[in-house]
Amino acid sequence: MRKNRGFSIILPFLPLVLFVFSGMALAMTGGPDSYGYRYMDSEESGAAPFSWIDISKTGTDYPLGNYDMSADIPIGFTFKFYGINYNTVRLSSSGFITFKKTSLNGAAGGEPIPTEKGLADNMIAAFWDNLKAGT
């Protein structure tokens, strides 16, 4: 069964990708890890308001199957992650993106982060779980 997903596609599970320019102000609540990363979320006092960016009409569709990983996708600029510069990224159907040249899709995730199990490395996990590619 397919519900309204706000964009015109055939498969119901499609990451969309867009390049635009903007910025945002934040404060700290978590970390640092051993490299120096920290995080804060929008529930904290003084945080900028939440703002969803709708790319459904401007992005590019990347259809994925269950337990699937995309090919390399150009970022469009150099992005530094844990001290390393990257120009491409891969999308997992399990709710994360990775800079690793791997076909490992994080199936059986999510795991505590960081994990040395090697199920998924060099990644940004937004919602790491076994997610469904189609209905």
Place this chain on the structure above:
Amino acid sequence: MFIVSYINVPFLYDETGENREHTFQIILYEGSNDIQVNYLDVHPRDMSKHTTTAGIENANGSSGLQYERFNTFTRYRNIYVRYYTGSAPDPDPDPDPDPDPDPDTGTPPPSGGDFHGGSLFFPYILLDPECHTELCIINPDSKQTQGGVFKKYDENGRLIQESGSISIPPRGRHDMAIVDLMGLNGNVAYMVFEPDSESETLVGYEKFISGEEGGESVPGAREPSHSVLDIPHIASDANWFTRIVLINAGDTARNINIKFDNGETVSMEIGPGEHKAFLIKDLFGGDPMPDIHSARIFGSGLIGMELFGSVDEKNELTAILLSNQKEHVVCYPHIVENENWYCGLVAYTYSSTCDLTITPYSADGTPFPEIYRTISTSSRLAGSAGSLGLPQDTAWLEIEGTKSLSGFELFGNVNGGLAGFVCTGMKKKAGVFPDLDSGDVTSIGFVNTEDSEAYVILTAYRDDGTVVATSSINISAHAKVVGEVQGLFDQSIDEATYIAFSSDKEIMGFQLNTSTGQEEADALPIL
């Protein structure tokens, strides 16, 4: 900015029967390198074997952050989390414009630190009429051709020369002497192999030979420090020198502090892409520092190497990468002590007092009685087979610590050959012994660290990726196999330049090349 959106995504198996759907997006920011994840509508869950998690993690799983709010399994709408480094994120990232040209030369100033993902660093280059350095890249992929370029940098991080495009066929190998590729150029401080596609599958090593200091091989380095690099062994006295080599792989200058185990601290700044090489004694007015045995370098984005050698006529020299990797159980695959060879090993921890359990094994996998030691904060266990009281037939050993350890071993002979390698991160099910040097004697060794027999397939390759010979061996649980590499094959492998292996168990492996007279020796772990 770069945005990935996941729209109305359900769980693959939803035990609640509610068919919950989730909508979220990941945003990468140019310039600041911040990451923001927007959650329009999500509902993380707690399954029997896993939970929904969110966070970031580095390349080997040794560092990361988990977004703890998702530890409460409820519905979240219209929230975001932002990941960033530094004291505070830039509210309005404004990437630096291109630097102005140098008015004197018309060439741009150094773009140090702008290194491509997947780059392999070769931190120490010897290049003059008396010394030379060889570099090697291997493509372990059985199907895809891979390639890239070698880039040469000076000590300030300025790119001074690059090779043409190099293409390596599947299972292929490419080696070269730097002098053949680029001629003699005294400005070179380090080299980088930049792969075409940011591939992290290519492996490589460098081998440097010095008439005065002997020679050694070291794997190419890919992983910069997260926040600290340990120097597990320093020998700075009348007989030995220790040289430290650092590269700032980041794109900003860093202030680093080197804290030594005698309480001394030395600070220095290292610019983006800058290369520093110095003897320990140079930090202390040229005086040897026999009371220093280890150190920690506090700074992120660093590639590091240490070299130690003797100052006598033997010209012993060996080198190891300064590794980020630490393990609770470190294995040392080659213990030897006889009339020709000796070995030394080091286990180091920066943590509080650490209890060590040393388990020696014979070559057939029989464990000997355990040996116990305790080391204190920022201290190390260092010794030879004899000084540690190891049984005479010890072939290899493992050290288990109550704290995580870094470690390395070295072995030398009476003729002046000295070699070593880092012992963490060595266990693999597939890899390569990368250097069958026709002018040397090459020996390889395997240790099966698991509790059941390992089946290992060996394939000898030419540089063009074609097969010369294949073989297989069975290695009993905890046993060790070592010998000259030709002895492991029925067919001649004279035309082979490297050996690949695959195993159904995790094994440790290393190779040792020695000159005919054993005056020179170099070792590499499996890559």
